[in-house]
Amino acid sequence: MTSIGERLARKEDPRLLRGLGRFGDDQDRPGQLWMRVVRSPLAHGRLVSISKPEGAHVITAEDVPPGVRIPVRLKVQGIDLDDHLQPVLAADEVRYVGEPVAVVLADDPYEAEDLAELVQVDIEELPVTVDTADGTQAAEFELGYGDVEAAFGEAGHVVRIEFEVGRHSAVPLEPRALLADVDPASGALQIFGMTKVPVFNRDVLATMLGIDENLIHVHAMDAGGGFGVRGEFYPEDFLVPWLAWTLRRPVKWVEDRAEHLVAVNHSRQQKHVISAAFDNEGTLLGLKDDVLHDNGAYARTHGIIVPELTLAMLPGPYRVPAFHGRVRVMLTNKTPCGTYRAPGRFEGTSVREQLLDVAADQLGIDRVELRRKNLLTADELPHTRAMSTLGTDVVLDSGDYPGLLDKAMVEADRLGYLSRLESLRAQGHAAGLGVAMFLEKSGLGPQETADVTVSTSGAVRVHSGGTSLGQGIETILAQVTADALDIDPAVVTVINGDTVLQPFGGGSWASRSTVVGGSAVHRAAVAVRERAVRMASRMLEVAEEDLEIKAGMIGVRGAPGSSVSYADVAKACRPGSPYLGPDEPAGLTARRRFEVEHMTYPYGVHVALVDVDTGTGHVEVLRYLVAYEVGRAINPTLVEGQLLGGVAQGVGGALLEEFRYDEAGQPQAVTFMDYLMPTAAEVPRIDVLVAQDAPAPGNPLGVKGAGEGGLTAAGAVIAGAIRDALGLTGSVGRLPMTAERVRGLIEEGT
């Protein structure tokens, strides 16, 4: 009996669909104080004074321990960012609109909001930097391999484009929320609402507060979406627990949407100058990219991993003999940046695929053919690129890239994409087809730990370090457990993200939960199974080799009546049991760790059909196909769900969403009237082809991550389709392709 590969209904859903989920704002404590953040109304200036209105409990930088700054979670390239870290409250200078300068505490959220309005922040204005190129350079580094100059020297053709990706980010349905409370009995700080990397955040907080990490208990919660932004360590993640700890009163904070749009990590804003060298047959000889990365006002927890991933993943699934990338990370007076689903890959894929489209036209080669010709083939894998990202070498593990491209094109044709394109064009429409290929990465380490325990009723508990962000990880881990133990997944309960139950968890990010978390759970479950067999052999007085497990019963092979259940074994593991050896620990339980040496690299193809209204510049995405190699789909429905959601976000980034600023650094998209997320009407009909042709060799389940591949090539494919529709010879130049920009391109006809 295997549960892997089953379209099991989500275990989370009975809770979530009945309104029984436990989200940030659902938590309350008697006597709690409500925190409201006072944010800088100006983009840059010297903080002169902050008024404390009569009767208001106002906390400013003077009140917090000195020198508390948001640390970098992921340090790469040996670059020190200490000078650019964000203080939890601005002390003498404000650097972006929305930067926390003070907090107000009150017994009621309404009162807190009223009082916060009365706090006068006096700021002496300083010059504002909005343009990336004018910013302060926080870091610069290069990544690459091979002799790029020689490749370009001998090239028959060099193709070069400039391409910008606009600033946008994740906007989860549930804004952030935190509740912290000191339990008087244990003296421990209880925290609700940290939902991405709870163990990391616990440790950061312990250091900041100068207390033992086991005095902090971060509880498991539901989260209304994460997408990279939610759950990182932000200023509020210090302020709320610190206030609760020092005041010895529960403190609650709930972010409103207007705050969210200026406070959470923004992402994506980059400018690329990219060129490719080809021989006369269209074979890629080398690739060069020069990137200007806008990181906003500070380096936050992600440090410079987004620019690093941009470069490291830039060559994608192609055979690129020589590559050189340089990135300059610039600080500007805008909201600081971090990761957003498919970080670095959305940007790099958009740029590279647009370059290939332009190159195909210039070389006179069909764009699918140009890609096929330059894709690494199955027998060239594994393929090592002599550069590292996130501290591990880039080793493309397994796959058949041209095979998937062919499959996708056949599927698009079968679904009528090509005939629809032709008929639209025959009717005089400016319709176009985009094709984009991408490489993803997933399963980042360094490790994940899981505990699997069978109780005396036969129920199974899994304590994992991932977090439930709505992605269905409880279901996946239950399926993995059920598969290893040969039991019904219905008896498995998964608890994620509780730092007491799982003190060594790594969190949910980077498409890692199924790959790394799943593998840890698999190992723990296999260990439980082995122990169960060992115990059963004592109970049944037969050799372990003579036992088999069928549907949750451990029995003697060939002797039907002679078996014990997991529940029986769990009872036999209780203290005092005659079956337990003298030093053997009680309980049918195991904790196991899975360590990752290298990431695993899923890949995919996006195909999109668009229709452009040449009068208004409006782009309608009519059809959208995602073909994605996942190694092994633990639950195909959930893989499809991940891909569909990714496309929706990708359409937003490709066409609509942008955090714009005026020259004074005032954000121009601070409501949903101005920050345009796609609605159901803008999301196209999506077809999904999940391939399981290339299992990952580096983990016991053979899985590759599925969290991001619906988004990765969305900018690329839509840009390509628009280019095709308008018959442009050059690049579309920039994302998002707003109607105004498309209308402009029609005019220019470049």
Next chain:
Amino acid sequence: MVKYDIPSSSERSEDKDTEWSVVKPAAFTYHRAYDVNDTIAQLAELGPDAKILAGGQSLVAMMNFRLARPSALVDITRIGGLDFLAKDAGGLRIGALTRHRTVETTKVDGFEVLSKAARWIGHYPIRCRGTFGGSIAHGDSTAEWCLLTVLLEAWIVLQGPRGRREVPATEFFHGFFMTAAEPDEMIVEVRFPRPAPHAALTEFSQRQGDFAVVAASARLDLAENEILTSRIVLGGVGPQPAVVDVDLAGQPANEETWRAAGEAAAAQVDPPSDGHGSGAYRKKLTATLVARALAEAAA
């Protein structure tokens, strides 16, 4: 008269541990009116910072952002008899409390343009709550009802302490949410003097349901294929609905006329730039949308 106080936070009761308010606006008092005279009396009593609350689809959002800070709200949604579309002497009267959705689902001969245009207004839930009078009072320069009242030369009927008066729509909108209505007056209905069988409104926004970046409306009187009179009104090109000075009388009703009229309209406007579109882009939209509105009006 019902009156609920939403107290300012400092006045709130002691029972704080278990109950707190999750409202966002600055403090205000809430009042309900049951007829038009009651409304006017309450507005007079509450002073110039009091506001009428109708569907709340514009006002409450602005209050939540604290961009609007009325001292008091007078809720008029329980007033009977103001939710109607009525034909009279060749024209049409629409009551101030008629929901957008009611207009959308009521087909009135000669006024088809109204029900067709309603589908451009926001999303279904917004159309079910928002009112015709609220939209006119709010006076957004891209609002469909504001454009169509100007296009169809309607009259806005106001009632206040000084009695009842009618203001032509062409003089009603003063720009950026300002209108000819005094703070103590209430819009009770809108009167359209004559039908417009050849009229259309079209618009563009990037997402379905958003306010128009540019909206174009057109009305024609046709004899066979010749245009007798024409009228074009634009939204999104200035602070109030803009009447375009293009006279198509005597011209043939064909694509070439529409295209040229679009170009002429675009040449006349000097739209502002904002995050939803630059002035130059709005000019291009004007050319496209005017041609489309005329073609649809003639169809």
